[in-house]
Amino acid sequence: MLPKRPISSTSLLLAPLSTLMLASTVAVSPVQAQERDEFSVCWSIYAGWMPWAYIDAEGIMDKWADKYDISIDVVQINDYVESINQYTSGNMDGCTMTNMDALTLPAASGVDSTALIVGDYSNGNDGIVLKGSDDLADIEGRNVNLVQFSVSHYLLARGLESIGLSERDVETVNSSDADIVGLFSSESTEAVTTWNPQLSAIAEMPNANVVYTSAEIPGEILDLMVVNTQTLQDYPELGHALVGAWYEVMDLMANNDEQALTQMAEAAGTDLEGYQEQLAATYLYTDPNEALDLIESSDVLTTMERVAEFSFTHGLLGDMAPNAGVVGIETPSGTFGDEGNVRLRFDPSFTQAYIDAE
Incomplete structure (x- = not known):
């Protein structure tokens, strides 16, 4: 995973x-x-x-x-x-x-x-969520909360690659999977990458936009x-x-x-x-x-x-x-x-x- x-x-x-x-x-x-x-x-x-x-x-x-x-x-x-x-x-x-x-x-x-x-x-169980934007390109320059060196980190790298960016264009913030839903509600959180069921919970929150999911890299x-x-x-x-x-x-x-x-x-x-x-x-x-x-x-x-x-x-x-x-x-x-x-x-x-x- x-x-x-x-x-x-x-x-x-x-x-x-x-x-x-x-x-x-x-x-x-x-x-x-x-x-x-x-x-x-x-x-x-x-x-x-x-x-x-x-x-x-x-x-x-x-x-x-x-x-x-x-x-x-x-x-x-x-x-x-x-x-x-x-x-x-x-x-x-x-x-x-x-x-x-x-x-x-x-x-x-x-x-x-x-x-x-x-x-x-995974065919959508994992995803990148932006606050206040439905365009993945707007992730550039943002902090991204995720479980570092996990499938979430891999998904982020693939998502960035899809729009010509790399990890150098964002700042990853290591976050516990148990905390990530609560973190998204924080005013300072700009973006997260996570998996279900946390992904579903975050997607229902105000200003949350799922902009990239594992469905876009089928079979990986x-x-x-x-x-x-x-x-x-x-x-x-x-x-x-x-x-x-x-x-x-x-x-x-x-x-x-x-x-x-x-x-x-x-x-x-x-x-x-x-x-x-x-x-x-x-x-x-x-x-x-x-x-x-x-x-x-x-x-x-x-x-x-x-x-x-x-x-x-x-x-x-x-x-x-x-x-x-x-x-x-x-x-x-x-x-x-x-x-x-x-x-x-x-x-x-x-x-x-x-x-x-x-």
Whole structure:
């Protein structure tokens, strides 16, 4: 999300990446040292990740794991930062995270990671809001309150780029996600960049104008299920079970299954209407064929190059990183960065296998 936007108003999911980078100091332990049949993956609350709550509660994960004679524990971790810490340290075999976090946290820490499932992208969940103007160009010279080094920061950079400006043309002010709604009501606040539900709350305030959203950079803020690459290679049944369970629920969501959606909403601490509002700004890849097309397209490589450049410019790939390509990123359409240090991979084979089996 890039750290993620939660549904609840008490957001923990978009902590500053300067804080998230603490995860890279966690010692990396082997994920598996002997034959295994028990695995664990974790997730945190966000609209696009609530299917994991339903998968767990309804026994769908158990069904698919049994098919491959394994056991998979699906664990909710309330703190997004901690969920990535648990994965990076080897305590979890997989974890939900964004494409930017997958690069700057486990991959940059040396944990070879595979984007197994590309679940969705932000399609309006994130936005830039100006006070007293509906023209993005008027952001020039203003202070912009946001969570620095987060998806909000990335969105701001992309928005500025779209009108020929850069971060040098504004002054970013690091602000807690929990405070940003209140800050906008302050007379001194000129602009903010944030995510839902804070974005929706601010948009309803006087003189608030949403001038740029993630809908204008479709496919760039990706939400993933990331799995340890070595574990996936050693135990491909883990990948097949996770993908199978995921797309079983995607089929329910594609058909607007009210019972399933209501249960996901309740698990997220909201109601059906509130959850559907979140989903309206989330492009969910309910069709595995569409997800496969994305993974195999050059768009993912282009996006990850942008994310890597942003991450390097802001020091998120480590103090000693010589360039944006210090961590290799492998996609079906090519590899960006150091091919001798590939630590993040987009693998379409498990989604393809699911499609072929249908």
